[in-house]
Amino acid sequence: MADGEKVIPINIEDEMKSAYIDYSMSVIVSRALPDVRDGMKPVHRRVLFGMHELGIRATGAHKKSARIVGEVLGKYHPHGDTSVYDAMVRMAQEWSLRYMLIDGQGNFGSVDGDSPAAMRYTEARMQKISEEMLADIDKETVDHQLNFDDTLNEPTVLPTRVPGLLINGASGIAVGMATNMPPHNLTEIINGTIAYIDDNDIDVDGLMQHIKAPDFPTGGTIYGYEGVREAFHTGRGRVVMRAKATFEEVNGRECIIVTEIPYQVNKADMIKKTADLVNEKKIDGIANIRDESDRKGMRIVYILKRDAIPNIVLNTLYKYTALQSSFSVNNIALVKGRPQMLNLKELIHYFVEHRHEVVVRRTEYLLRKAEERAHILEGLIIASDNIDEVIRLIRSSSNADEARQKLIEAFKLSEIQAKAIVEMRLRQLTGLEQDKLRSEYDELMKTIADYKEILASVERRMEIIKEELVEIRNKYGDERRSVIEYAGGDVSITDLIADEQVVITISHAGYIKRTSLTEYKTQNRGGVGQKASATRNEDFLEHLFVGTNHQYMLFFTQKGKCFWMRVFEIPEGTRTSKGRAIQNLINIEPDDSVKAFINTQDLKDEDYINSHYVIMATKKGQVKKTPLEQYSRPRTNGINAITIREDDELLEAKLTTGDSQVMLAVRSGKAIRFEEEKTRPMGRNASGVRGITLGSEDDEVIGMIAVNDSESDILVVSENGYGKRSSIEDYRITNRGGKGVKTINVTEKTGKLVAIKNVTDDDDLMIINRSGIAIRMAVDSLRIMGRATQGVRLIKVREDDAIAAVAKAMKDEDEVTMENDQEQESETNGTILDSDDEQIENNE
Secondary structure (H helix, E strand, O other): OOOOOOOOOOOHHHHHHHHHHHHHHHHHHHHHOOEOOOOOOHHHHHHHHHHHHHOOOOOOOOEEHHHHHHHHHHHOOOOOHHHHHHHHHHOOOOOOOOOOOEEEEOOOOOOOOOOOOOOOOOEEEEOHHHHHHHOOHHHOOOOEEEOOOOOOEEEOOOOOOOOHHHHHOEEEEOOOOEEEEOOOOHHHHHHHHHHHHHOOOOOHHHHOOOOOOOOOOOOOEEEOOHHHHHHHHHOEEEEEEEOEEEEEEEOOEEEEEEEEOOOOOOHHHHHHHHHHHHHOOOOOOEEEEEEOOEOOEOOEEEEEOOOOOHHHHHHHHHHHOOOEEEEEEEOEEEEOOEEEEOOHHHHHHHHHHHHHHHHHHHHHHHHHHHHHHHHHHHHHHHHHHOHHHHHHHHHOOOOHHHHHHHHHHHHOOOHHHHHHHHOOOHHHHOHHHHHHHHHHHHHHHHHHHHHHHHHHOHHHHHHHHHHHHHHHHHHHOOOOOOEEEOOOOOOOHHHHOOOOEEEEEEEOOOEEEEEEHHHOOOEOOOOOOEEOOOOOOOOOEEEEEEEEOOOEEEEEEOOOEEEEEEHHHOOEOOOOOOOEEHHHOOOOOOOOOEEEEEEEOOOOOHHHHHOOEEEEEEOOOEEEEEEHHHHOOOOOOOEEOOOOOOOOOEEEEEEEOOOOEEEEEEOOOEEEEEEHHHOOEOOOOOOOEEOOOOOOOOOOEEEEEEEOOOOOEEEEEEOOOEEEEEEHHHOOOOOOOOOOEEOOOOOOOOOOEEEEEEEOOOEEEEEEEOOOEEEEEEHHHOOEOOOOOOEEEOOOOOOOOOEEEEEEEEOOOOOOOOHHHHHHHHHHHOOOOOOOOOOEOOOO
16 A cells, blocks of 8 residues: 555445435436426537537538537537437437427438438538527526536526427436426417416416327327326326328229328338238238338338228237337426426426526626616716817826726716726717717617516516517427327227128037138029038037127027127137137036027117117027116126026027017927017016917927017028028917917928028028038028918938028128029039929918
8 A cells, every 4th residue: 555545444335325326316417307497408408509609500501510529528528429429410300309409411310210320421500499499598597507627617507498398308217217208389388388377377277278289290190188188287198199091092902001100110110020910920911011201201001902901900000010109208307406297387387487587687687788888878978078178188198097097087987987988989079979879878778777677577577488489489380290089099909800790600519610701602592502610520500690790799508697708709710610619718617508699789888788688588488588788797707697497498599679579489380479578677587487388398499589570571491401481470469478370381391390580582591401511592582481381492401411500691792693603603512403393382
């Protein structure tokens, strides 16, 4: 150890603590957080002040960036040159700042994340709005502090006329805190500030009448308003931003055209990640992506596949890519050197407070300068009134100091006045110049009185602040770039799924799937049909249903329980796939099976659920009616829908509006028709009332329909492929609980009754055998016959086969193929019967 040195032992924990606190405070106060008054971090403030000192104005020539960086680095900012240049570059990027502060010349990077050219290549000068931020800085309006080596003074804050923090926002990560403030529209901010000056008690909601939402430099859409409201009220919130997209047809292909993207999104990265998602099959419907952006503006083209629905693809892009992203507002700024979270009103309050201080200090400075000038003018006027005496005194003096002394004694002048008289030029002795002196003095006295009035009146100072703000608004105000979509919210899963018609099939062993309705083509009556499903050994399709993706499915089991599922949640399968076991999709008991299902609209719509009922029928002829409202609160474990008696099971459930007629049909070929009103609404746990009396022990109900118009006809189908369409008027309305009337002449040839449906000419019919063969036919190819006839053969059934399910499908004009196609397809699958073949009519 050298002489005179000594070691002082220090606790390492204390040393670490104090060193880290010093470091973190330095980062918080002089690096990462903006000042609430001018919205600047020290580096930005030093860049602008350095340019001001170099005289690089908005109207002057551009200067090399390296020259500016060198000035800032050498005088005010002792950090790396990249930190200064990066800050300067960002201030010159139109996609980074809502109102650019630097006018750059050369390559300053791009929205694709390209780096700017090195500072030796680029040039810069101030933007006009930056000059407004430095206006009056030489009038002692702000405090100055010594620079890092105590040789120069630099401002602690800029005397800005522009609310910099609100219009350009800020982001920075300090130690233990961070800030992320969005940019806003200058016109709106100034209108809001003026409203605050006019009424200091205005609340945040009042300010929001003027300041609608953040306004991002890249435009886009602010989707949903809740986050904006929260951010304005509390200083924290999440603003959801969406790209601006339109649909166009380019070369016969549907395309999504994006012209504006969310703030701070890297365009090239976004396109690359989207392409990766398309390649990984996570996003469907996009064939190609092209970036057609140029100097005229942005244009990203997503070329869609031919069968894609533009809206669905766009919603998927919003969900999975940066086309929708969020800006987490965290308004932390330095207030009197301390970090503080601020809401909209507080931000405006501190800006107005700063402007008020600047106006006071500027007026005090101008008043002092005016009074100093007036003092000199008073001396000059005295001299011009006594010019001969003044000349004599000066001529008789041996030097300037003696002359000054003589003048002070002769005319009772101050040192300053005497000095000004001695230095007066001879041309000021002309009459014209003397008049000028007097008029200047008179003007100056008026100005001094005005300054004194300003300093005496808060109202006057506030008027000046307002006038200057209006001037700024008129010069730099512009239209909003970001559109606000007030109704927006989070992307719902339903936005990503096309609401198209689907066929839902459930097999006897409980396998379910949904298939697009367009996979099934229309065939003529009598065809053998297309292969509809690859069922497992001895399994067959038991239920077939047509619905749309966005609807809710209510599943009713034979034990009387009810389960929920959205249609789009049912796994998709091809026409020939077997589907997924229902047991894997809903929590159904192992010995239970789904017997009926209803598709309903939105279960959250109060009017809808209160005006609809569920009518259920059991195999033994019981019927029960329950309001749909009782089923509107989905539970994963299901709920009891009906109490089933021991030897019975639930067969069917239908959705009605309360004024339908109910028809039940039994295996032996009889049917009953009664008014729904005859069944009063009951709770979920009731077991219902008698709907039809069965003729024998082995008879059972095979179907129930609810009819609410007299235009539909009744279609019945027997197990050997015979069917018949008859008018509903053939079935008279009777009381509930009767034995019913004959609906089809059941013979050995026809087999027992298996299905009853209400149909119109607009319907198509789907018929499925137990072996999995399906046929689709148009109902209008069946003529109406009497109630007790045997009907016509609809489908050829092999001896060891039988019909398993019948359902109706809505006719879609696009799906009906040409007559030739139908015949060819039918011929490949089997023979087509003559329309009147095997038609036998037997009267009762």
